[in-house]
Amino acid sequence: MQGQASGLSFFVPRSAVNTVNIINVGYTSTNYYVLADKKPHLLVDVGFAGTLPKLQHELKRMDIQLAHIPYLLATHYHPDHAGLAGELQKMGMKLIVVDIQQAAIDGVQGDPKLAKQYVGYDRKAAVVINLEGSRKFLAGIGVQGQIIATPGHSDDSVSLILDTGEAFTGDLPRPLAGAEGSMIIAGESWEALVAQGAMVSYPGHGPTYKIG
Numbered sequence: 001m002q003g004q005a006s007g008l009s010f011f012v013p014r015s016a017v018n019t020v021n022i023i024n025v026g027y028t029s030t031n032y033y034v035l036a037d038k039k040p041h042l043l044v045d046v047g048f049a050g051t052l053p054k055l056q057h058e059l060k061r062m063d064i065q066l067a068h069i070p071y072l073l074a075t076h077y078h079p080d081h082a083g084l085a086g087e088l089q090k091m092g093m094k095l096i097v098v099d100i101q102q103a104a105i106d107g108v109q110g111d112p113k114l115a116k117q118y119v120g121y122d123r124k125a126a127v128v129i130n131l132e133g134s135r136k137f138l139a140g141i142g143v144q145g146q147i148i149a150t151p152g153h154s155d156d157s158v159s160l161i162l163d164t165g166e167a168f169t170g171d172l173p174r175p176l177a178g179a180e181g182s183m184i185i186a187g188e189s190w191e192a193l194v195a196q197g198a199m200v201s202y203p204g205h206g207p208t209y210k211i212g
């Protein structure tokens with residue numbers, strides 16, 4: 001479900017830039033987004049280890065084939081955002097890892113509740129990019145936008161901002177007045193998002209909302 005809070009549909013046409021559809025294939029109270037036009041280009045976030053059947057069910061409902069999604073990006077390496085990444089790699093999906101996320105990848109593996117169902121990452125097969133090169137990389141896979149660092153929820157949190165203003169913000173907490181501690185860092189991340197053209201947040205949990 002998306003677009004309810006902002007009144008937007010999942011497709012926001014703007015003539016000047018190439019647009020993609022944003023399709024929410026989320027489950028278990030977390031949003032996972034497929035970016036697609038004639039074909040899928042990218043999956044943003046994926047669920048807990050052991051939830052592959054749920055993902056496949058949601059994809060089928062949206063008429064998307066898992067095998068047709070070439071890339072996965074995790075906004076951060078928490079188990080409800082990257083738990084299935086290793087399993088999807090095994091199935092042929094390429095995992096995009098931003099260099100600032102590399103140290104956090106094994107954090108998902110460390111969750112003892114997931115140990116039995118967890119499929120580890122193939123680090124060698126991961127596509128490691130840096131923030132500076134993200135725009136060029138994304139353009140090469142059919143997505144017009146960039147990735148920026150947005151710490152505040154976790155140090156490895158990044159956001160994907162499309163040139164049409166949609167931002168995939170993961171678990172970055174919504175801005176609060178009089179913020180303290182880590183919320184100050186989150187506030188700076190929101191400022192960076194706005195400075196880079198983010199207008200609508202597609203969060204990891206809950207409906208989309210307008211930024212600012």
Ligand SMILES: [Zn+2]
Nearest residue numbers: 076078153171
């Ligand atoms: Zn998280």
